Amino acid sequence: MNETRSPSSPHSRKRSRLYLVLIALVFAAPMLVAGLLTLAGWQPGTKGNGEPIVPQRNFVAEKLDVQLADGHPYAWRDSKPRMTLVALPGPDCAARCFDLLTGLAKARVMLNRNQGRLRLLYLGAPPADPQRREAMQPFWLLGKDVGDKLATFRPSAPDSLGVVLVESNGTALSYYPAGFDGPGLARDLQKVVK
Known part of the structure; x- marks a missing residue:
């Protein structure tokens, strides 16, 4: 059986x-x-084009004072969460520097409906050419780093630009030194600004 x-x-x-x-x-x-x-x-897929800022810095905690061209202080923390792209020109921001600034403004526009979630802050002497200075004003907030606490990020070469990407809480995320890859930075913005 x-x-x-x-x-x-x-x-x-x-x-x-x-x-x-x-x-x-x-x-x-x-x-x-x-x-x-x-x-x-x-x-x-997590590697960005910028250099990580180590040790990490928080501009709110450091009380990094930025005075805008209109005399008001810059608020790192805004009424709504928005990141900040800080442009730091080297000496004599001229044609090449202005072209980079224009490219960054275009990258912000390419964020489409999310472009309001990114502020553009230019810290330094604006381009000497009045037409260039006027052309950047609709896109960039102009100001100065009162305590010069961002000097380590400012390039020393003439007509160059360094950029720092700052989180909405004031934490500096990454640094793009002079000679950075503009399209790479635009891709990074597409990833983080949502």
Whole structure:
């Protein structure tokens, strides 16, 4: 006579448990691999084009004083969460510097409906050419770093531009030194300004 195994036989329970463990491993394996890759320092698609600011700085905590051209102080924390792109020109901001500023203003416009979530702040002497200075005023807030606390980010080469991306709470996220990749910065803005 053939023996049929009942569903509650020890062999059936072992097989059911094995299937349950295999199903759990199928779902857990990608998470384990991702965790191991993260611990190893590899994170796909998270590398930005700017340099991380280490040690991290918070301009609100540092009481970094910025005075706008109209005499008012700049509020790092706004009434609504908005990031700030701070442009720091080297000496004598002329044609190349102005072209970079124009490109950054275009990158902000390309954020479409999210462009209101990014403020453009220019800290330094504006371009000497009155037409260029007038052309940038609709897009850029002009001001100066009163305590010169951002001097480490300001390039020393003439007609150059360095940029710092600042979170809405005043935390400086990344620095783009003179000679930065404009399209790369635009891609970074697309990722973080949502």
